[in-house]
């Protein structure tokens with residue numbers, strides 16, 4: 001599902017909106033400087049930039065891991081600075097996050113790791129078991145379901161982490177260097193997986209070093225020293241300057 | 243249809259036994275053992291002191307020195323006492339026993355016939371009645387009898403003081419042991435949580451409510467606190483049971499060792515240890531998880 005090419009959508013068509021956002025760690029320098037953009041619902045976006053440019057920091061703001069030091073962030077049409085703390089878990093269930101270090105729980109097998117978001121949401125085991133199994137088969141982990149994370153290869157861990165991020169069909173998928181540890185071939189396959197999800201309606205944003213992974217048609221945002229630039233020829237389906 | 247049909251149960255999010263918690267578990271078990279011993283000792287010191295006290299309070303010892311004129315002085319004293327309504331019974335100490343009490347000082351040589359051994363009467367009285375010793379002694383004297391009465395007042399006062407000292411020490415020891423337990427539990431909980439920080443973060447990231455995570459950890463730590471307390475308390479009870487068997491032949495009132503066969507009270511008291519430990523552990527985990535989530539994970 002792709003949004004309308006003409007950008008006069010109502011507010012709730014935006015998954016994420018940043019307005020003049022600045023962010024610093026503690027009392028340090030701003031690592032994000034006056035960042036403004038909008039991610040349209042159902043868009044596919046890539047965020048690139050040199051190491052230390054602030055990509056991970058920008059994503060942390062999106063998945064509510066940090067607060068901005070200035071500016072306004074709107075998530076699913078809600079001002080994040082006004083969100084009641086009790087509502088944060090509910091918002092978090094609407095997004096899937098893949099981090100570079102995978103964050104798989106070491107004592108849970110692949111199946112349990114991937115099922116975790118459903119289990120936490122109170123879904124009965126009978127109700128999610130088949131979904132988890134078929135997703136694991138789809139990402140090529142069908143025969144590794146009972147393996148514990150320490151016994152997985154880098155690429156397998158990555159696919160498990162991605163499966164966990166998408167199992168509850170999130171409205172937004174946020175991935176920080178999801179292809180960081182794998183070779184080109186697997187990297188391309190993982191990106192295809194994200195595109196597939198995007199086709200099903202999920203807004204996707206992926207931070208990566210690797211420009212060659214960006215498929216045509218995706219929006220390409222660039223961070224440099226905390227300053228964001230978005231190409232002017234953007235067709236309106238993805239990120240846009242505010 | 244699926245490969246997971248034979249997976250009857252979900253893996254626990256927090257496995258009950260993890261090697262990283264073991265050293266602290268052992269420390270807590272030992273502390274629980276000590277706490278149980280000290281708690282039961284406090285209880286037994288109170289009940290033993292009470293029964294000794296009662297024995298002392300309700301007995302008088304009357305020492306009658308027979309003279310040449312009145313050789314049956316002891317019998318006369320007895321009959322005076324028997325007429326008192328508050329006297330329950332009178333027992334005369336066997337003269338041979340009296341002699342044996344003197345043996346350490348006088349040796350085994352028989353006493354010369356003209357030296358009469360005093361007769362010792364043990365008089366038990368109705369509880370709660372204070373005999374006026376002076377009145378009693380005057381009465382004996384007026385009857386021409388040489389008898390002195392001891393209500394163990396001095397002894398009783400000294401006894402009370404030393405019992406109080408022992409009890410104070412025992413209670414102090416218990417408080418210290420329990421403070422150590424509480425501190426160790428809080429420490430263990432924090433260490434256990436920091437070792438599982440990623441689980442807390444991930445649960446938060448995938449949308450678990452703070453209560454869900456707090457409950458998960460709270461249950462798990464309450465359970466291990468309970469287990470440590472239970473093992474410690476059971477070990478203490480077993481040891482007391484066997485010590486009780488060994489000392490069973492000792493004189494009835496010499497009960498320094500808590501007697502766990504004397505009804506369920508001691509066992510119930512010992513059961514408090516694991517229950518309270520579970521409570522402290524559960525509460526501490528609950529608080530620490532919520533604090534972690536609100537301080538660090540919710541910016």
Ligand SMILES: Nc1ncnc2c1ncn2[C@@H]1O[C@H](COP(=O)(O)OP(=O)(O)OP(=O)(O)O)[C@@H](O)[C@H]1O
Nearest residue numbers: 025028031049050051052053054055056057058209
């Ligand atoms: N927790 C932190 N505390 C203080 N400074 C931080 C912290 N995390 C990141 N920074 C700083 O913020 C800046 C941006 O870091 P960030 O991780 O967002 O960059 P990045 O674009 O993701 O880099 P990379 O491509 O290497 O992952 C860097 O200068 C970094 O040193």
Ligand SMILES: [Mg+2]
Nearest residue numbers: 055056057176
């Ligand atoms: Mg980064």
